[in-house]
Amino acid sequence: MRRRDVFLATMILLLAWQLLAWLLRMEVLPGPAAVGQALAREIPRGLGRHFLVSGWRVVASIAVATLLAVPAGLILGQSARLNRIVSPIVYILHPIPKIVFLPILLLFLGIGDTSKIFMIFLILFFPILVVVRDQAGALRPELIYSVRSLGAGRRALFRFVYLPATVPAALTALRVSIGTAVAVLFFAESFATTSGLGYYIIVESWGRLAYPEMYAGVVAMSALGLLLYIVVDRFERRMAPWMFLHET
16 A cells, blocks of 8 residues: 555545535534544544554454464464364354344453453454465475485474465455444443544534544544554564565
């Protein structure tokens, strides 16, 4: 994702937003300029802190989900017997909307960061696990045999064959899940908490009909999602540079 493309897309969205605000002329839809002023005014007043809290929750969830799901998927992809045992459990739990577990998590883990991090972890874990497992299981046997013939053990196979083959798929699953994770974070932060962008948008802004501040919170949450996408893209370029050789 190039900076120029992001800039052009942002300009198009801002122009459409401004035209819609001029057309509707409603208090509930302030223009980008008013929202920009509210954003600059609210960042030192607390919006910046809420942004950092939400960012910490999402980043911690991504880190834990990746560190657990990738090795688990690689193990399942290499062991057909273990995969037959675990797959039915995954297929039962994966389709369940994870947001339904929020009241249960709040009861067991409280209203702090732990319940929200664990909720987002559940959303990210299963897609990464399934994609990595399928990718590892689909590797051609002759490729593995050829590497073993060179004296590679299990650790070398993991590092030089399985991991490079599954990293792009894992990052794609992570990229697809980020939008859902941010949406669930907003819902989880909209009640039973006193911090986060969801709390800021619903309680501190919408609750007192401060519409420019409310949209400033929405812009901040959009910026958080965009930042996460950029980080994932940069990480993919670092971990799988061969995928971008055609761009040079």
